[in-house]
Amino acid sequence: MLNYDRLVFEQSVKGRKGYSLLNNTYPSKYQMADLGAKLRLKTVPLPELSELDVVRHYTLLSQKNFGVETGFYPLGSCTMKYNPKINEELAALPGFTRIHPLQYPSSIQGTLKIYRYLSEMLSEIVGMDAFTLNPFAGAHGELTGLMIMKQYHLNRQDFKRTKVIVPDAAHGTNPASSAVAGMDIIEIPSTASGLVDIEQLKAVLNDDVAGMMLTNPNTLGIFDRNICEICRLVHEAGGLMYYDGANLNALLGQARPGDMGFDIVHVNLHKTFSTPHGGGGPGSGPVGVKKKLAHLLPGPQVKETDGFCYIETSAESIGRVSGFFGNTLVWIRAYAYILTLGKENIKQVGELATINANYVKESLKDDYLLPIEGPCMHECVFDGLLDKSTNVTTLDIAKRLLDFGYHAPTIYFPLLFHQSIMIEPTETESKQTLDDFIAVMKTVAKEAKEHPDIVKEAPHATLVSRIDEVYAAKKMILTYQDYLEENAKINEVK
């Protein structure tokens, strides 16, 4: 059934039904029809299917997808590690799923305790003093952290600090989050190896700087050895240091952002702490801060006195950034993950992830262009094929990998190189898996020389071949209704 090509709307048959509800036993005088003109005129054209129709449709759709359990997923900067099954089961316990966010604290001590315990464990792991678990995702954590940074200066009546320093090698979310938080960006060029250029930094440090955002290890997988100096310079200029936790996995057991001098940190629970990515979410982006910023954390906040947890929002809080307490069931999974690893194992994560990345890097550098020598951390970056005489691009290589049953690495990021291939193997992958992947990467490099068309036309073994992105952007067929209208147009022409 891999050729299954129906939309759920195309499976609809009038009169089919996939649900069962209670009988309505209320007195018959209570009729919604009494709302009259408040009601919509036309019935919603949702599809009508039996329960099995629905189950089969989405089962077939799932088979068109590739997940971490399907195969190796070396997507750089995304930390596609194994998502433990037990965490799914525990987060689904009725005690966690059947509680209302406005229940009184005495009736939700279990979840509030997890909020506290996880906040404390994250504080210890990244070297901060207080955490909020409310932000929904990494970018949402960035926005929250920058709001805290801005409010800190506003509270000190230091109104001219409106600028955030962002290196050009940063993730796109960094400058975007700064802008959304109402701050201006000073982009500074990085050194050839993507590190912070100290002289460039000094040149922009001024009394209008609110702070600096930094990913360390950076987007090239390299740890910035000048980190303490960078933090000192920014602090001396009166700014705060923001740590983008996208690459935190490398640091587990090795170093803590708080010890380096960072004041604000966001953590991607869906990366470092193994919660599933869900095809793009729900994630979770808790934000940690040093003590002097703790009162600014968003509300609602979970506090504790003598073992009793309660909900409160400090008067100086930046305000709410989420309807309630963030993606609760996601942070419960992360809590289970940290307890499973415990202090004995979590400290090994950074080391094993780093060994894996360096092993891939060393094994591929005879076939792919390694732009920066020396050890990397949790991920490595190549600049396309070593042999530039073929006209095979990074996109071609990525598509060819799909034919061999691998997800592609991150491509064309970081922007420092034209043909970036960013590989992050994570600590949960074995040497055998890496060896197989390395062999395939070498095969593709060989194909690029000997049979470039095979690579350029890839993928061949997937359910669909390369997709016309220009058509999608031009036609803007964004709904089934659009599709029907476009089809009608095509038929008319015929």
Added chain:
Amino acid sequence: MFKYFPHTENDLFAMKAKIGIRNTADLFRDIPENVAFRRDYDIPSAMSEIELRKHLEALAAENKTPIVFSGMGAYDHYNPAIIAQLVNREEFLTAYTPYQPEVAQGTLQYIFEFQSMVAMLSGMEVANASMYDGATATAEAMFMGLAIAKRNKFLVSATVSPFVLDVIKTYAHFRGVEIVMVPMKDGVIDRDELLALIGDDIAGLIVQKPNFYGIIEDYTGIADQLHAKKAILIENNDISTLAVLKTPSDDGADIACGDCQSLGMPLAFGGPYLGYMATKKAYARKLPGRIVGQSFDKNGKRAYVLTLQAREQHIRREKANSNICSNQSLMALYATIYLALMGPDGLKEVNEMAYSGAHYLYDELLKTGKFFVAFEQPFLKEFVVKTSLPPDLIRHALDEAGMFAAVVIDETASGMQMLLNFAVTEKRTKKEIDCLVAVLGGLSC
């Protein structure tokens, strides 16, 4: 070794040899000695799966799971069994954002179906691939409105949920957007005050339906008043109610947004939920977040792909109107499966049952003589009443009875009386309502 780490001693030996190091410390030589972390984290020791299960089960048992009779943005609707089974399929659960469409047609197609269903429910032309929750979706809709109207001042109705309003205010404060509240009268937006506030400097107005008090407000004519001043209307809705209520499109809204939790998602202490955003096709390029479009592959096969990406942060960086990077993809799948199961009739029945139950409860509460009419206004599944009973007394009695209801939303609504929130979904029975009324009716000051 540990169960999630596959490295044997032999593996590590061979890998280090290939890398050319004797000691893994060599890989971390860039970390300055003064910040190198040389101790164990002060966190608990590793738990076996058996210990972990006991620990989490004990914590879950510290939560009470009452019969829910309140809403305020989180509704106890029924979640059909097949949804959890399907969304937990690893191909959906453990995939990333669909950057490689050839191996992500599953994700891309259900997002396309989700966008289609949101458009159907809201009556709007296009929808995005989802937002974090209803509150952030509304704040993002405001940013979108600023970009459309190219003005910097937004009106917000006083009948918008305070949880949504707080997020709007936070986002607005930091972005430097001026928020002006439009007062309410009898539980609905004050039309005279509104008209006086709609000036040439207004980017738009944010309203909610049903509003925070559960009232189905009549927004007829407001969109025209706004459009006359080149301002826009943003309507926040509980999406489940759009199966039966006049749509934001009927109301002339330019952007529809809100939460999809009511599509059978577990209460889950507030998340993960799912925000949605829909608009007119003319504004599609101003939408934040991911959008999926239909196209064809090289062989002419119908296929789906992320599209209009030139709007997004990874391309536009600081010039992007939103920093949103992910969506709540798996929850969008949840909503899509729910809607496919319920169909047009099921969702209507859900609302009819909720309507009957809520109005029955309302009348029965008034009959006790301890609860009073707060507003003479139409409602669907959620309403407020007034009482003079002390909140602690109510809370304690309901707690004893295993019920969650009567959330105090305004302690000084009118004199000594408080406003209480109630909501009824299709999960509640007449018997449960009778129990609730018996408990509340038996209270005295």
